[in-house]
Amino acid sequence: MKWKLKYISRANRRFKQALAVGFGAAILFGCSSSEVEEDEDAEGHPLVGEITGIDAEARMLEVAHEDIPGFMPAMTMRFKVSLGDIQNASIGQRIRARLVRGEAGEFQLIKIWPLDEEAARDLKRTNARLSKQAKALPSGYYYGEGDESPDFALLDQFGKVVSSDRLAGKPFMMNFIFTRCPDPNMCPLSTRKMAELQKSVANAGFDINFVSVTLDPEFDTPGVLRVYAEGYGIDGSNFHFVTGPKSAVRDMVKALGVTSIEKVDTIMHSLATVLVGADGTILKRSEKSAWTTEEFMEALRSLPKS
Numbered sequence: 001m002k003w004k005l006k007y008i009s010r011a012n013r014r015f016k017q018a019l020a021v022g023f024g025a026a027i028l029f030g031c032s033s034s035e036v037e038e039d040e041d042a043e044g045h046p047l048v049g050e051i052t053g054i055d056a057e058a059r060m061l062e063v064a065h066e067d068i069p070g071f072m073p074a075m076t077m078r079f080k081v082s083l084g085d086i087q088n089a090s091i092g093q094r095i096r097a098r099l100v101r102g103e104a105g106e107f108q109l110i111k112i113w114p115l116d117e118e119a120a121r122d123l124k125r126t127n128a129r130l131s132k133q134a135k136a137l138p139s140g141y142y143y144g145e146g147d148e149s150p151d152f153a154l155l156d157q158f159g160k161v162v163s164s165d166r167l168a169g170k171p172f173m174m175n176f177i178f179t180r181c182p183d184p185n186m187c188p189l190s191t192r193k194m195a196e197l198q199k200s201v202a203n204a205g206f207d208i209n210f211v212s213v214t215l216d217p218e219f220d221t222p223g224v225l226r227v228y229a230e231g232y233g234i235d236g237s238n239f240h241f242v243t244g245p246k247s248a249v250r251d252m253v254k255a256l257g258v259t260s261i262e263k264v265d266t267i268m269h270s271l272a273t274v275l276v277g278a279d280g281t282i283l284k285r286s287e288k289s290a291w292t293t294e295e296f297m298e299a300l301r302s303l304p305k306s
Ligand SMILES: [Cu+2]
Pocket: 177, 178, 181, 182, 183, 186, 187, 188, 269
């Protein structure tokens, strides 16, 4: 096993050197152009617009939306949205969503994503590096202890960009979950343990971040992740539940050796929990759900004090 990991490390270093000497052309390949891909098959109508009003009590957003070809001309109107989407909304914010009819025929917006050009550029640039790293891995190989953690940029439960670049300088814990996971011994247990660890870490005075990557980016929008995180009593100041382009999530899953297979009504998946050091090196990795918060606390205690 060890030599495999070393091999990956070298491949990774070679790639970084190649980039350093100017193989910038790689950026042109393998990445979708928008922040998050439009899913053509999704229910409802695609909508793009700007939030012009927020009625938190009625859980309604007023949105000045663009023309929806074949369905509705451009206009300003109110839509029912989820709690997380109301919490994440701000006046003047541009969004992309799907317009559907609720049970009583009311207009609703689901799958709401922030539309922000700067964030889109950030995601595109960083995830082009991730894509290259994931492609460089021979099949069956993934990043393990001692390897540099892959680069990534995704959106957190508040719709803000979280990236490997921004997290650099502090250790972070990372795992993979999805909010609809029905198996109590998989994602729900992982999230409870991560929440527990967040408390232990705070009590011990360690300054680290937490990142939970969704395996279901199509359903797990920032608003969905926000409600999920709050349901576990998680402090969102240093715990980022992240989602984004499907291609970026796929590359993360591959680079970190997580198996994720979409079934009709669920996602079959394995688990990986990693501790990444302040310098971006994977310090500790645990498979399956059998990890304990204590083993990661121990790894954190053994880190040199900064
Ligand atoms: Cu799960």
